[in-house]
Amino acid sequence: MVEQIPKRPLTRAGYALLATEHDELLLVERPKVVQGIAIAAAEGDRSENAEYIYGKKRLRELDKRLRYLGFLLKDIKVCDPEYLGGDQVCFGATVTVRDEDDALREYTLVGEGEADHRAGSISYKSPVAIALMGKRVGDLVTAYRPAGDMELEIIDLKFAGRSWKIPPPKRK
DSSP states (O other): OOOOOOEEEEEEHHHHHHHHHHIIIIIIIIHHHHHHHHHHTSOOOSSTTEEEEEEEHHHHHHHHHHHHHHHHHHSSSEGGGGGOOOOOOOOEEEEEETTTTTEEEEEEEOOOOBBBBBGGGEEETTTHHHHTTTTTTTTTEEETTTTTTEEEEEEEEEEETTTTTOOOOOOO
16 A cells, blocks of 8 residues: 655745745746856856866756755645634644743744744744654743743744634635
């Protein structure tokens, strides 16, 4: 029997952002770089041609990013937090926690590649998100991080800005 590979979740906004970046790099940026390399190569000696050397380096960077984005966009399941609900922390939820220093922090659990700690979103595979998954408001959890363990108390749970107590809208 063939083992089914689970799909990786991405939020609708995260998918749109990653797909737009992929298309921009593939259809706009990469052709420009390839054209620049071709022009620089036509000038002669490539070993001392800074434009050619830089172009090849930039092309490698673009191809690396395109491979990564291709990996992130392969075998995905797009989840819309607007249609999520419940009383347990799960993918797409926004969780307010109180840490050991009595500071409040808010985390939104999102997919790989769309996390941005400055915006308060963390990957669902991060140590903090793993510790929070499946827990409820009022629970105390310990996140085992490389920087050291962190005690958190779950204060609030929201889905797309709605409190967990308000049911999600019906799908159309």
